[in-house]
Ligand code: ARE
């Protein structure tokens with residue numbers, strides 16, 4: 120305490136110094152033939168206007184962000200844009216322009232072709248994902264089953280269930296019925312485990328899943344049905360049976376492949392010899408290393424994911440590893456694959472991913488680069504099109520399940536995420552409640568009404584809603600590997616109410632452009648009501664979520680023009696002014712049918 124009392128915390132003396140407008144993607148970008156401009160200003164500066172020369176406009180959205188407010192202006196695209204901000208402070212009119220804040224500031228002038236963004240949305244913005252953990256989905260062809268297959272409910276490291284490409288082929292009608300637009304497949308390359316994150320060869324298909332022909336057939340069939348497919352690729356690490364790793368280890372430090380990996384020195388000669396015995400042959404036997412106590416008890420002589428011998432890290436300081444994966448990317452682009460989910464993206468350096476991303480986007484602008492990230496995705500979004508939104512999932516669970524945060528904090532977390540991500544990238548965030556790495560949402564949320572409300576929430580926010588296979592029917596499961604139980608194909612035992620709810624949300628999401636591509640704002644109404652607004656051009660949708668167990672009466676008069684109940688498909692009679700939202704109830708309202 121003594122120590123603390125000496126500390127004086129100094130607020131910047133002039134709040135005007137805290138105004139931020141930077142010409143970088145989060146603050147100025149293009150979308151839908153419009154330009155989106157953001158300004159962050161302290162609360163004491165009242166509603167800044169944007170001055171476009173001939174026209175002065177109000178912000179179209181305000182986000183609260185700590186002691187600041189983020190103002191967002193949406194202005195029409197023109198080849199040269201001149202603008203400055205006008206605001207009142209201490210009874211004076213001030214400007215923020217080319218030279219910062221002053222009483223007579225000049226305009227900021229930008230050539231709009233230099234502003235990042237897209238004029239037309241791309242396929243992955245708002246696409247509905249379905250994640251398939253391939254070993255557990257469906258054993259469509261028992262003939263290709265691994266010999267050491269162990270029948271099981273809960274997977275084990277080398278106990279396969281037998282799921283394969285034929286199994287997916289068999290259930291395309293299920294994907295269609297649900298309304299899936301993109302499937303994300305966990306790894307399908309040769310490996311030594313049922314989860315296949317220890318990839319040996321990035322250009323072939325694990326024989327236990329089918330052949331390359333089967334894969335090509337599957338891609339064609341999916342594309343015929345207008346379903347995209349993205350693959351999971353471990354650019355962070357590889358199985359030591361990877362041919363390049365074998366050569367590097369065999370040839371030693373002078374090998375042209377030595378620098379592709381991250382060997383530690385000095386190299387323990389005898390251990391390296393022993394490893395080579397298991398990785399050099401026709402059949403990859405790296406998993407047998409664990410029969411020796413040495414490999415159970417010692418760290419690898421190379422960097423590896425969690426020091427797992429079967430996951431040798433690439434050397435991302437070596438530009439040749441970028442070329443290696445660009446070549447692999449081209450291979451799968453030619454096979455019709457629509458994108459990659461990059462495993463352990465947080466373990467790969469920015470400078471590496473930047474080189475990879477920029478090359479891929481220049482060459483294949485439609486190819487999706489989705490990163491596996493755990494923190495606030497805002498810091499990564501310059502180098503990815505999309506990120507697995509564990510950050511959002513965590514905020515949802517902390518609000519509803521762990522009760523660590525209230526509605527205000529929830530909104531402020533969401534705002535802090537969206538405020539820094541350009542809108543066109545926010546639309547492609549991978550907004551998930553479940554994945555193969557976390558316990559199933561059904562096993563976390565006991566209350567079915569709340570579970571349904573959580574789905575409404577991920578469908579309401581900008582981004583791509585995600586369904587982890589089985590979650591749509593209420594499959595249960597704890598932590599990895601229990602969250603990878605076989606899909607249940609017995610319709611009679613499905614949670615059909617949940618299934619129909621998700622199906623309906625998917626239909627709504629597909630048909631309302633405001634929900635799929637629209638701008639966004641979130642508001643706290645009476646502490647128990649979360650109001651999310653989405654709009655684009657002249658279409659507007661609002662979501663009202665009762666986040667409590669209490670009944671709450673909604674005054675529709677306050678909402679004005681929203682008289683169409685999108686969820687039920689009915690117009691609301693002009694004479695009806697109040698609607699009762701029960702425990703975890705919600706309303707999805709549109710301004711027109
Ligand atoms: C297996 C066992 C585990 C055991 C582990 C270690 O199943 O119970 O703890 O071995 O011996 C794949 C398999 C896993 C397997 C693993 C190792 O799917 O079943 O685990 O290989 O053989 C962190 C990483 C993140 C990673 C998660 C799992 O940062 O990259 O952990 N996710 C990817 C994939 C996984 C995959 C791998 C990486 C490896 O999605 O499926 O594992 O290729 C917090 C932490 C994060 C942590 C996250 C866990 O947010 O901050 O660091 O992520 O929790 O969700």
Ligand code: CA
Pocket residue numbers: 258259260261262263264281282283327
């Ligand atoms: Ca099989």
